[in-house]
Amino acid sequence: MPSMKSSLILNAREPGMADLALSKAAAIIRDGGVVAFPTESFYGLAADPANERALGRLFEAKKRPANNPILLLIDDKARVFDYAAQVPQKSLVLMRKIWPGRLSLVFAARPEVSSFITGGTGKIGLRVSSNLLACALARLVGGAITGTSANISQHRPCLTAEEVFKEIAARVDAILDGGPCPGGQGTTVLDISQDPPRILREGMVSKGEIERIIGEIT
Numbered sequence: 001m002p003s004m005k006s007s008l009i010l011n012a013r014e015p016g017m018a019d020l021a022l023s024k025a026a027a028i029i030r031d032g033g034v035v036a037f038p039t040e041s042f043y044g045l046a047a048d049p050a051n052e053r054a055l056g057r058l059f060e061a062k063k064r065p066a067n068n069p070i071l072l073l074i075d076d077k078a079r080v081f082d083y084a085a086q087v088p089q090k091s092l093v094l095m096r097k098i099w100p101g102r103l104s105l106v107f108a109a110r111p112e113v114s115s116f117i118t119g120g121t122g123k124i125g126l127r128v129s130s131n132l133l134a135c136a137l138a139r140l141v142g143g144a145i146t147g148t149s150a151n152i153s154q155h156r157p158c159l160t161a162e163e164v165f166k167e168i169a170a171r172v173d174a175i176l177d178g179g180p181c182p183g184g185q186g187t188t189v190l191d192i193s194q195d196p197p198r199i200l201r202e203g204m205v206s207k208g209e210i211e212r213i214i215g216e217i218t
Helices: 004-008 018-030 052-062 077-083 089-098 132-141 161-171 207-214
Strands: 009-011 035-038 043-046 072-074 103-108 123-128 144-146 174-177 188-191 198-201
Touching: 004 009, 004 161, 009 018, 018 035, 018 132, 018 174, 035 132, 035 161, 043 052, 043 132, 043 144, 043 161, 052 161, 072 077, 072 132, 077 089, 077 103, 077 123, 077 144, 089 103, 089 207, 132 144, 161 174
Parallel strands: 009 174, 035 174, 072 123, 103 188
Antiparallel strands: 035 043, 072 144, 103 123, 188 198
């Protein structure tokens, strides 16, 4: 009989295994499951953003307050228009210059976006990940997955599938093992719904780099 660990972890590290692992992970998410997966910084937790039951499970898994918004990872920058009520010109410039990866942009959300995702703020954070597995997973699920970190809220983010297993194995349906994540700083989070835009969290992209691209930010 396979162990819990061997049945939970989907191996995407070995040559020829990634496509099968991705297919299994995407099927679990489309069926309402929660899957841990690697990103350009830390392991994240993927659920279907259109499935409110799955989103509820995600919040329970993280022990996350309901008023905390959830970032979405999208497979292509064109997908921004599916979730953002307004897409300012400055955001288009940043997407062209910086994406994929490094920068998460916060937009005014379209009214149909779940309050689970916006945290009741009316805003939504979006990013195209530079991690190929993360981007492929989003595409296979339908264009978007949640991208919150794979850990209990306020705990240290996880860098490996082993760390995710130790942290929240009983709270997820699978762990997509793509090898260790780089760690370090998280992505920079920029609220582009206001003018001038405002940094909510400085990370991989400095304020100076953003200002050289679009001018003054706060």
